[in-house]
Amino acid sequence: MATSLESTNVVKPDILRNAIGNVLSLFILLLIGILAFSIRLFSVIKYESVIHEFDPYFNYRVTQFLIKNGIYDFWNWFDDRTWYPLGRVIGGTVYPGLTLTAGSLWRIFNSLNIPLSVETVCVFTAPIFSAFASWAAYLLTKEVKGTGAGLTAAILLAMVPSYISRSVAGSYDNEAVAIFALIFTFYLYLKTLNTGSLFYATLNSLSYFYMVCSWGGYTFIINLIPMHVLLCIATGRYSSRLYIAYAPFVVLGTLLASLVPVVGFNAVMTSEHFASFLVFIIIHVVALVYHIKGILSPKMFKVAVTLVVSIGMVVCFAVIAVLIALVASSPTKGWSGRSLSLLDPTYASKYIPIIASVSEHQPPTWPSYFMDINVLAFLVPAGIIACFLPITDASSFVVLYIVTSVYFSGVMVRLMLVFAPAACIMSGIALSEAFDVLTRSIKFQLADILGDSHSGVGDAASNSRNGVVQNDVSKVNKQSVGDKNEDTSKERPSRKNRKKEKENMEKVSIKSRIEKRLLVLPFETSIIAVFLLVLLGGFYVIHCVWAAAEAYSAPSIVLTSHSHDGLHVFDDFREAYAWLSHNTEVDDKVASWWDYGYQTTAMANRTVIVDNNTWNNTHIATVGTAMSSPEKAGWEIFNSLDVKYVLVVFGGLVGYPSDDINKFLWMVRIGGGVFPHIKEPDYLRDGQYRIDAQATPTMLNSLMYKLSYFRFVETDGKGYDRVRRTEIGKKHFKLTHFEEVFTTHHWMVRIYKLKSPKNRIRGKSKKSKSTPKASSSTSSKRASTGKRNPWH
């Protein structure tokens, strides 16, 4: 009777403690979701609810099409308003996950009679999914180290600036949903690994399918998981759970991945997927070996192993030789350009200028690590160590995740985004371990300290309590556990501990061994340490909120500057697109550098020649060549492409540095890469691109120079370029083949129309110049007899 009473007394506090802990953890998760959503709203509050940057405009346009026309038309959509005259197969070249997600959200809201516009749904998709991603991080870290670590990782991920930068309200891009899919897939993999459940394995495959639909970064998953499986096999951690976690994933995942049109047969043909198949074979071999080892006696097993290994090696070498020959026969060894540039960071700069020119593909600087993950930078190593104490399958996975993601983030600044969740998980683990020790120290010494101050709690072990209170690691406290239990159960601490007095009812009913010592740090030290960690967390929170508010909320489509007379807003881009939309025909073609293609098609609704998809290098090189050529040659190239308007971005008047003159070097390089008559040294003076009086004649005569600086001298009389900080070289010139039709308020966007060729005058014969046409880029479509030039 007494024992049953004691046992119920023992069990109840545990249940109560866990119940309170569960409720509190749910409440914390809810708050984390709210925080993740609201911290991303700065862009909407400071600017407006607008889509940001460039790529999101394409996604927005595609979503509009999907919602208007339905999924079948979207799947089969051939877009003729971009990459004129080539067009683009949208259905087969876009990752549909984001679009389908936003489309589904819109449909759900509308079916609930919440009339949100497509733009609103697109703008707020990213904050919603960042809340989901935080919850996924909680689940994932819980699989590794428990609920406390999960909560800490979740709060860190909700606020990490690196993730905020790609998921603010308005940043309607693939990463907004892909990071959630990535973390959730990893969580389901670890769940399967820990439980050995086929149910979770299936869910894992479905989650991987969602990731494949969402982002090209799915190749990270399909390489990391096989790497982890290999690691487990190599460290002797093979088990049936590992097999169940991996084999169904490869089969189902590959089948599902090939359903996505943009992936298709790449799922089985490209080198990026080969690792998964190789490890699939290896795991079956290992499973077979273990199975046979269980059946045979040790001696027989040794014989069998020798036999099989010798035969197997021969077969293996033959197969590998064939594979290597096949793969080596392709110029990129079977890897796509982008993936190869991850393995060899110098690859893109040597061979693919387009990839090298994208600012996101540059390596990050050291300060950007501190900007993007802040204090996590030095919590990560502590987390890595904590993962080894003790090492489990799940903790080895996250260690592998962080090591690979650190490498890739060092290659490409865009991949800091993949590194951020790993950093948050590691830091969460480290912080949780610290909190664990410190709170335990406080809890079980506070009870004793407060117990001293209460009268009427006398027992034989009071001096032993004092021993515990003065505990430092050099003292040995010899008392029984039973006494300690009675002490703690009888304590009634003061209101200082708010809801924690219930925990003092808890009994540790483990052992009654003598010479037990409570593993705690000194009480005062623990208090100070907790305070310092709260301070650390405070720094992190403040930095993250600052980064979200100031650094990462700018929509790029609208620029602001603060000066002595207040806030200036530069809305030139939308002004230009609105002008195009209202003052040009629907079928008019607009040529600009590829950066502005998506915005032009989405906002101005005009056909463009090249856009941000950059799938056709020759077409981009054509436009680059036209911009680098003299006015006449440029006109001929554009005329051959049916272009009516040319758009250039110019920042010289206001000091906007990302204008076309600063991008000009890429036009020359990309153009020169395909059309050899464009030679970069012709544009350089002493190795630099200059636009002042020292500039080369080729530069001063180029179409880009002329279109940027036409009439620029009229602004201040001197033609002072605020970005290049110099006066321009050629100030007074006329355009012969183009006419200016619109320049925005701050001269940031300038639109020119191609002049029609002059009519030939009848009756007068002019000696036609018999020089062959110098433009080697495109053939002229003019049906003129001979080589008569209408301009002469």
Added chain:
Amino acid sequence: MIDDQDLGFLANLLGISIYVLVITYHYIIADQKYEGNCENQNYVCFLFTEMD
């Protein structure tokens, strides 16, 4: 509508509150660890025992 200064303040407050709540959660869940329990535990446990 809310100002960006107010949103910044609220975000800071919420962030730090959640952080403190997480520490509270650890406090609630903390259970006693004794020297004798060291069999399956980690390096920290080892550290405690060694420094006698």
